[in-house]
Amino acid sequence: MRLAERIQAIRPSATLAISAKAKEMRSQGIDVIGFGAGEPDFDTPQHIKDAAVRAVMEGYTKYTPVGGLDELKTAVCHRLQADQGLSYEPSQVIICCGAKQALFNAALALFQPGDEVLVPSPYWVSYPDILALAGASPVFLSTDEDEGFKINPQQIQEAITPRTRALILNSPCNPTGSVYLRQELEEIARVVREADLLVIADEIYDKIVYNDIRITSIAYAWPGLQERTLIVNGVSKTYAMTGWRIGWAVGPQPLIQAMAKIQSQSTSNPTAVSQKAAVEALTGPQDCVRQMVREFDRRRRFMVYRLNEMEGIRCYDPGGAFYLFPRVDAFFGRKAGKTPIQSATQLADYLLEEARVAVVPGEPFGSPNHIRLSFAVSMEEIEEGLNRIEEALSKLS
Numbered sequence: 001m002r003l004a005e006r007i008q009a010i011r012p013s014a015t016l017a018i019s020a021k022a023k024e025m026r027s028q029g030i031d032v033i034g035f036g037a038g039e040p041d042f043d044t045p046q047h048i049k050d051a052a053v054r055a056v057m058e059g060y061t062k063y064t065p066v067g068g069l070d071e072l073k074t075a076v077c078h079r080l081q082a083d084q085g086l087s088y089e090p091s092q093v094i095i096c097c098g099a100k101q102a103l104f105n106a107a108l109a110l111f112q113p114g115d116e117v118l119v120p121s122p123y124w125v126s127y128p129d130i131l132a133l134a135g136a137s138p139v140f141l142s143t144d145e146d147e148g149f150k151i152n153p154q155q156i157q158e159a160i161t162p163r164t165r166a167l168i169l170n171s172p173c174n175p176t177g178s179v180y181l182r183q184e185l186e187e188i189a190r191v192v193r194e195a196d197l198l199v200i201a202d203e204i205y206d207k208i209v210y211n212d213i214r215i216t217s218i219a220y221a222w223p224g225l226q227e228r229t230l231i232v233n234g235v236s237k238t239y240a241m242t243g244w245r246i247g248w249a250v251g252p253q254p255l256i257q258a259m260a261k262i263q264s265q266s267t268s269n270p271t272a273v274s275q276k277a278a279v280e281a282l283t284g285p286q287d288c289v290r291q292m293v294r295e296f297d298r299r300r301r302f303m304v305y306r307l308n309e310m311e312g313i314r315c316y317d318p319g320g321a322f323y324l325f326p327r328v329d330a331f332f333g334r335k336a337g338k339t340p341i342q343s344a345t346q347l348a349d350y351l352l353e354e355a356r357v358a359v360v361p362g363e364p365f366g367s368p369n370h371i372r373l374s375f376a377v378s379m380e381e382i383e384e385g386l387n388r389i390e391e392a393l394s395k396l397s
Helices: 005-009 014-027 046-057 070-084 099-110 126-133 153-159 182-194 253-264 272-283 287-308 344-355 379-394
Strands: 093-096 116-121 137-142 164-170 198-202 229-234 247-250 371-374
Touching: 005 126, 014 344, 046 272, 070 093, 070 247, 070 272, 093 099, 093 253, 099 126, 099 198, 099 229, 099 247, 099 253, 116 126, 126 137, 137 153, 153 182, 164 182, 247 253, 287 379, 344 371, 344 379
Parallel strands: 116 137, 116 164, 164 198, 198 229
Antiparallel strands: 093 247, 229 247
16 A cells, blocks of 8 residues: 655654553553653543533534634633733634644644744654644754743744745743743744744643743734744643543634644544533633642652752753653663663653653653653652662762
C-alpha cells in the first residue's frame, strides 16, 4: 500500500505514546507510576456532568451548526470580556473538537508550502507536526531556564524573513510552565505588529497559574493586535474535561469562517452534549477550578523542592500549567550496568524499566537535556514516584 508523503513528515504524539505504554504495563500487573499524562487527575465537576445528563434527556443529541452552538460561542465571548477585557462577537468564535483541532484548522486555513512560523522552544510536541501537515516550516526560537524559558523581542526580529507569517505563543507553556507577564507581552506585541505577523495564542492553561500571577492575553497587550491574533482555548485542562473534546478559537471573522469551512469537511460539529456541558463549565460555579489549582500548587511546590534536592537535577519553578521540566543532562555519560545513558530518551527508558516510573523525554519538545513530569497525579503517587526516581538515579555510575 502506498501512503501519502505527508505521513512521513509527522510523528505520533510522544506524550500519548508514553501514557499508552504506562497503561499497557499496568494492564500486565506492573506497578507503574505515570508522570506522562497531560490531563488533570480530577473528575469532571458534578454540575457539569449534570448539565450533560439534562442535555441528553432533553434531546440535544443531534447535529449542531458546524462551528458550534451560539449559546457556547456567547459564553466564550463573555469569558474573554470578563477575564481579559476583550470584546468579541459570536461570529468571531468557532467551537472545535478540542483545542488541538482548532490549531489544526488554523494551520490549514493560514499556511501553505514555503511559509515560516516562529515557535518558541521548548514547545508543545504537536506544533511542528501540525505545521508540517499544512506545508509550513517551524522556525524555533531557543530558550532556557536562565531566561525563564521565554523568548525576547530581539530573537523575533532576528528570525523574521520575507516568508515569516506568524508566531505561536503558548502561555502558560507546555512543557515548561513559563508564563509571559504583561510587560513582556507588550514588547513582543510591538515587534509582531511592526513585522505585520499573525499571532496564534495558545492559552489552554490560562486558569492554571500560581504565585498570584495575573494572566494577560497578547491580544490585549498592544492596540490593534486583537485584529491579528487567534486565541485558542478549551475546557479540557481548566475543568478536567479532556475526554469531552471541546475547544475553540477566537479571532478575525474571515479566519474563523475559513476554519469552519475546513471543519465542515472533517468532523462537522463537535458533540452536542459536550457543547452543552461546556456552556455549564463556563457559566456555572467556578469554585471547582480554584480548588483544583490549589491542589496543583501544593503538588508543584513539593515536587520542585524535592527534585532540586536530588543530585544532578535542576528544576525550574513554573508559573503555570501542571508540568515540571527538570534538566537532567548531568546524567548523560553515566551507565546503567554496562549501557551508557546518552540522551533524555535513554534516561526515560531507564526510569521506566528500573524505577517503573513513566516520564516524557525532552527531545519531542525540542529540548534534549530535559524530561517532563506532570503533577496531575495524586500526592501519594508523587511521593512514591520521586523516591523511585531518586533511587534509580543513584544507581547510575
